[in-house]
Amino acid sequence: xxxxxxxxxxxxxxxxxxxxxxxxxxxxxxxxxxxxFFMAGRDLGILVxxxxxxxxxxxxxGFVGGPGLVYRMGLSSAWMTIISPLTYCxxxxxxxxxxxxxxELRDSISLPDAVAARYGSERARLLTxxxxxxxxxxxxxxxxxxxxxxxxxxxxxxxxxxxxxxxxCMVIACAVLVFYCVTGGILASVYTDLVQxxxxxVAAVFVFFAALNAVDGGLTGIVTTLVADDPESISPWGTxxxxxxxxxxxxxxxxxxxxxHVITKLMMTRRVEDARRILPVSVGxxxxxxxxxxxxxxxxxxxxxxxxxxxxxxPDEAAPQFLQFHAGPVLAGVVFAGLFxxxxxxxxxxxxxxxxxxxxxxxxxxxxxxxxxxxFWARVATVVLAVGSAVFVLYSRQDLxxxxxxxxxxxxxxxxxxTVAIGFNWKRATATAxxxxxxxxxxxxxxxxxxxxxxxxxxxxxxxxxxxxxxLFFGISLSSPPPTxxxxxxxxxxx
Amino acid sequence: MKLPTILFGLLLALCVVLALTFVIDExxxxxxxxDTGGVQRVTTGHGTxxxxxxxxxxxxxxxxxxxxxxxxxxxxxxxxxTFVVACLALGVRRRDRIRVPLVVCGLLLASIFTMIVxxxxxxxxxxxxxxxxxxxxxxxxxxxxxxPAQGLVVVxxxxxxxxxxxxxxxxxxFREILAARRAGDR
Numbered sequence: 001x002x003x004x005x006x007x008x009x010x011x012x013x014x015x016x017x018x019x020x021x022x023x024x025x026x027x028x029x030x031x032x033x034x035x036x037f038f039m040a041g042r043d044l045g046i047l048v049x050x051x052x053x054x055x056x057x058x059x060x061x062g063f064v065g066g067p068g069l070v071y072r073m074g075l076s077s078a079w080m081t082i083i084s085p086l087t088y089c090x091x092x093x094x095x096x097x098x099x100x101x102x103x104e105l106r107d108s109i110s111l112p113d114a115v116a117a118r119y120g121s122e123r124a125r126l127l128t129x130x131x132x133x134x135x136x137x138x139x140x141x142x143x144x145x146x147x148x149x150x151x152x153x154x155x156x157x158x159x160x161x162x163x164x165x166x167x168x169c170m171v172i173a174c175a176v177l178v179f180y181c182v183t184g185g186i187l188a189s190v191y192t193d194l195v196q197x198x199x200x201x202v203a204a205v206f207v208f209f210a211a212l213n214a215v216d217g218g219l220t221g222i223v224t225t226l227v228a229d230d231p232e233s234i235s236p237w238g239t240x241x242x243x244x245x246x247x248x249x250x251x252x253x254x255x256x257x258x259x260x261h262v263i264t265k266l267m268m269t270r271r272v273e274d275a276r277r278i279l280p281v282s283v284g285x286x287x288x289x290x291x292x293x294x295x296x297x298x299x300x301x302x303x304x305x306x307x308x309x310x311x312x313x314x315p316d317e318a319a320p321q322f323l324q325f326h327a328g329p330v331l332a333g334v335v336f337a338g339l340f341x342x343x344x345x346x347x348x349x350x351x352x353x354x355x356x357x358x359x360x361x362x363x364x365x366x367x368x369x370x371x372x373x374x375x376f377w378a379r380v381a382t383v384v385l386a387v388g389s390a391v392f393v394l395y396s397r398q399d400l401x402x403x404x405x406x407x408x409x410x411x412x413x414x415x416x417x418x419t420v421a422i423g424f425n426w427k428r429a430t431a432t433a434x435x436x437x438x439x440x441x442x443x444x445x446x447x448x449x450x451x452x453x454x455x456x457x458x459x460x461x462x463x464x465x466x467x468x469x470x471x472l473f474f475g476i477s478l479s480s481p482p483p484t485x486x487x488x489x490x491x492x493x494x495x
Numbered sequence: 496m497k498l499p500t501i502l503f504g505l506l507l508a509l510c511v512v513l514a515l516t517f518v519i520d521e522x523x524x525x526x527x528x529x530d531t532g533g534v535q536r537v538t539t540g541h542g543t544x545x546x547x548x549x550x551x552x553x554x555x556x557x558x559x560x561x562x563x564x565x566x567x568x569x570x571x572x573x574x575x576x577t578f579v580v581a582c583l584a585l586g587v588r589r590r591d592r593i594r595v596p597l598v599v600c601g602l603l604l605a606s607i608f609t610m611i612v613x614x615x616x617x618x619x620x621x622x623x624x625x626x627x628x629x630x631x632x633x634x635x636x637x638x639x640x641x642x643p644a645q646g647l648v649v650v651x652x653x654x655x656x657x658x659x660x661x662x663x664x665x666x667x668x669f670r671e672i673l674a675a676r677r678a679g680d681r
Contacts, residue, residue: 072551073542074554075637082642085648085649086579089583089645089648089652090579090583093586093652093660094585096586105676218629219629219630223626223629223631227624230553231554231619231631232553232554233552234631234634235557235619235631235634237615238554239541239551239552239554240541240552241541241554241561242568242571243564243567244541246568246572249572249575250575250579253575254579272661272666273656273661273666276652276660277653279649279652279653280649280653283649287642301551304548304551311548311549312550313550315551422585426499428499455516456521456538457516457541457564459513459516467506467510467513468510470506471507471510474503475503477499478503488672488675491672495588495661495665495668495669
């Protein structure tokens with residue numbers, strides 16, 4: 001790649017990182033309490049929340065892993081992304097108002113706080129916090145590694161910059177992330193999410209058209225090439241087949257209502273009634289980003305088959321290689337900034353969730369109170385979690401990192417869909433059922449991933465965990481006497 | 496029957512579908528002799544390595560690999576759609592009034608999903624499949640049908656929100672509950 005092109009890309013990324021630092025400084029003055037740090041003072045507007053909800057869902061996995069999956073498997077993974085309108089409907093129909101009301105009623109500053117209030121159970125709080133913390137460490141580690149890898153590729157493409165190591169890139173990426181998360185807490189996080197979401201939308205729309213233009217004959221050219229090579233790849237089930245693809249449907253539709261980095265945002269809105277307008281904003285943003293996910297993957301698969309691009313060493317190179325060789329420098333710059341945005345918008349949410357679990361939820365569950373000077377310790381925990389995750393991802397076995405990364409979405413779905421999404425809408429749900437669902441999700445997900453157990457027809461392990469934990473949750477609740485719920489919570493659940 | 500009981504029934508039905516995947520043999524497969532003298536069955540029904548490009552998977556013969564489970568896949572999809580729509584209803588207190596529009600949305604999604612399955616059967620046996628809007632028929636149903644149809648559920652939420660999800664009375668009652676709680680705290 002020539003230097004001018006690399007410099008344009010580097011310029012966009014540097015400007016984006018500087019903007020994140022600026023937002024961190026701006027948010028510092030507005031963050032004076034733990035309520036501000038974890039809940040943004042419960043004062044977020046419609047656009048900010050809508051874009052923050054979608055941008056924290058679309059992580060680096062969506063911008064890099066998604067096109068990689070389409071390149072490798074054809075349209076199988078479309079069942080993760082095309083179904084996003086239903087995903088957000090599950091989030092908003094089930095939790096859009098209920099979770100927000102419970103949060104205000106009990107002044108909850110974290111999801112485990114709200115869970116403890118709903119079930120009247122400190123054990124439920126502890127298990128929710130542990131599930132979140134386990135997912136956070138794995139997810140955060142992989143996001144930091146992804147950021148460092150992309151940054152290294154960008155820097156090493158500029159001839160006058162000496163070879164930069166992955167460690168150096170990790171330090172730079174972590175420094176920016178930690179700076180705005182420590183100074184501005186969730187407020188900085190959601191306002192950077194706003195910028196990040198906007199960048200991601202612009203990037204996705206332009207990339208969609210660039211991808212169609214990259215292959216002779218546009219969409220028809222791509223499809224004709226793929227049909228001639230392997231008709232299954234461009235069928236709705238892709239190469240994975242029908243059962244495997246459809247197993248992703250439930251995990252990604254219903255599972256969305258169990259993602260703590262997504263649903264926690266619902267606790268921060270200014271007004272309960274805002275849920276009505278936030279939903280279409282989130283759905284629209286994600287739908288546009290789905291265009292990038294699908295189009296780059298299909299275009300790169302067609303280009304490689306046609307001989308218009310050398311075979312990729314790794315499917316995850318589909319997006320970076322497309323940008324380097326088939327997109328203009330300005331577009332590549334915007335999309336690389338969008339890629340950072342996608343990664344950071346998820347990572348910052350996880351940092352905040354992890355810090356809340358460490359300084360607020362786990363001490364409360366174990367000792368009945370939070371740490372004194374919680375805001376200070378929240379900032380310390382944010383630094384420790386980011387550095388700890390980076391060290392963990394650098395020095396642990398890569399299969400362990402991948403295991404914990406994969407563990408994230410499926411575990412959150414299996415643990416929190418029954419406990420939160422169903423439990424906040426069904427008074428018969430018991431604390432025992434919630435605890436059993438969380439433990440089942442951890443055991444089944446770790447069991448399947450850790451022991452490499454294969455489910456027939458490529459059915460996703462997260463689906464099995466979600467199905468089992470939710471079935472158990474309903475079974476235990478229906479066979480138990482109705483639980484006693486605090487009168488105020490019961491009244492809110494009746495609205 | 497109460498909605499949670501229906502949801503539990505749907506989950507049990509999904510468990511049965513999952514159990515069936517363990518007893519219906521995945522095809523195609525090859526039996527490979529192992530070092531210990533046994534035989535290990537290797538299935539390629541959910542994709543295999545591409546013959547020419549190692550970083551890609553290949554789906555193989557769609558008709559062959561889906562023949563034993565196409566009906567099960569159809570049931571699997573319908574059960575999941577029904578479960579998701581029923582879950583959406585769980586989130587609305589005035590369930591009796593949103594039932595009909597949600598059922599209509601569910602039926603529409605189920606019908607489009609059925610069209611995906613039906614047209615897929617023709618697609619895998621057609622040597623030169625026709626394209627609709629640049630896509631094969633089942634994929635066109637997926638992208639141009641299933642994707643936008645979900646938007647109806649979004650529109651429904653926006654339209655009925657202040658009448659069925661959270662009404663002005665609900666908000667008044669919520670403020671009373673909140674005030675009572677805060678008074679109790681003091």
